[in-house]
Amino acid sequence: MPTLLEMPDITMLNILEKCSYKSVLTLRKVCHSLRTFVDVSCFKTDLDNICITIGPNGFSVTCQNPKPWINGTGVAKDWTSNDLKVILKMVQNSKLSSFSVNTNPDSVRGLDDLEEILRNQTRPLQTERFRMGGSKVLKILPYLDSNTLKKIYIRPTNNRDVNQNLDGIENVMELEQFKHAVRLHISCFNPHGKLLFGWP
Amino acid sequence: MSVENAPVVDVDEAAIPVEKKMYYRFESNDKKEFRVSELAIQQSETLNRLVEAMGYTSEDVENKPAIAIENIDGKTLKLVFQWCEHHKGEAIPVDDGSVPKIVEIPEFDAKLMDIDNGLLFKLIWAADYLNIVQLLNVSCKKVANMAQGKTPAQLRRVYLLPSDEEDEAAKRAAQEAQDPRAREVEEEFEERKRQGGNSFF
Structure with a gap:
């Protein structure tokens, strides 16, 4: 069963761009993988x-x-x-x-x-x-x-x-x-x- | 002049619907077959290009085997094609860089996506693979909405994610399983315990 972490990067960016900035900051605290992804990616908030x-x-x-x-x-x-x-x-x-x-x-x-x-x-x-x-x-x-x-x-x-x-x-x-x-x-x-x- | 032209236009209009009622057959990786209209297929850039390149006639569709979609299962593909049929003929949104895009989830899509998270992630994966822009937009919006107002611990449960500690424990377990020396040491330890000695060190 796929999880959020197995999403392709472009799809993950699509999700992050639709999240509110508060949700992005919370997602960043969920695990190391998500924190790294949020920190290194370019997306609009x-x-x-x-x-x-x-x-x-x-x-x-x-x-x-x-x-x-x-x-x-x-x-x-x-x-x-x-x-x-x-x-x-x-x-x-x-x-x-x-x-x-x-x-x-x-x-x-x-x-x-x-x-x-x-x-x-x-x-x-x-x-x-x-x-x-x-x-x-x-x-x-x-x-x-x-x-x-x-x-x-x-x-x-x-x-x-x-x-x-x-x-x-x-x-x-x-x-x-x-x-x-x-x-x-x-x-x-x-x-x-x-x-x-x-x-x- | 215009009176003379009118019947010609009428004939053309009558001919178009017959031409447009073209269906294609697709097969999921668990051998479930779907018949999808040509107009619905246009929502998927990948499938649209595929059928254009194949250039099937109506007879070909019936006589030749169904087009196999190897990496999507029947349950997911059913949702994808339901969505495509409902939204057939709609314009495909173009990414003009005006992000964050405001995406509203229509009622039909909300009902369609009233599914467990595992299937929702499969649907997103399929929408990405088949390049169905608007389905990808609404499904990503649904995932984004799920994060609204939650704590990190709640999000971990919602998105089925392991915490860093669980992740590291799983990695360690996998590493130990791969490392025969670690297993030998463990077996030796267990053996000594069984023999009643606790003086392993």
Whole structure:
């Protein structure tokens, strides 16, 4: 009698693409064979929106598919960078509508870990909107797909950042991601004057 | 002009249904025979190409032996052909890369796939082998739906999968069965136990 593990690879991918992202993450925990298959395969998921908050004890992650009012929101706390790697690897072949990162000035290591994961992805993360809480935009923005990214939102994480300068904003302007985007929102930072005039 | 053309069109239309009522005979690996209409066969890319290449006439179908499908059993093939007959003439979906595809399981398909998991996996295997795109889509969707909201332990039961520990134990057992030295040591141990000595080491 055939089991799921004896399915041809293409059929297995067909099944994974029809599973919700939550089911894929559960299937990954069933056995070594399935975990390896999920980790090495390229398939699209229904994951649509990822919000990562960097905290002192790890990453808090909120995930949604295109119908959160039906399928609910996935919330995970105190994730390690390995957990985060799994979910970001899973969305490599999908297009997100929104990717948000909320940084924490007291947890610089977390942002470095996230940058490392994004740098090591096979292809840049595809998202239409990118929301950054914090000033270190250059740690994330270069690793997003410039052809997909349309809107960039940057805001401070706390009152300390308000009216501070955005780090390396001149370098942001050199990025393809910046040049291709159609909308940029910067709230309560003190952006470089050149940026305002340089915006197409 | 148009009045003159009309009867010609009528004759053509009348001729088409006669031509289309072509059936083919297939045989499963357990020697069960099925008669399937030509239109239903079009759902399967593999079988459609096969019958096109064979170029059978209606007489050939009756006189020559049924086309053997060596690696699918009668129970599975019956489901496959039931599905094909029900969906005959429907357009075959094209993969345009807009994944994840939204697949709805129609009522007929849901009833057809109300079977045990072993048979469902055989059906998927057959749909893949015979390249029936939409049957593969709905059956994969059914398997995907089975995973919804389950824990890993529940999924192991649903998909008839061994846990890593069971898997390793089975591998070890198989390895030991293959390794004659391991068996000899075990037999020696059993022999000493029977003789009443427990001082094997």
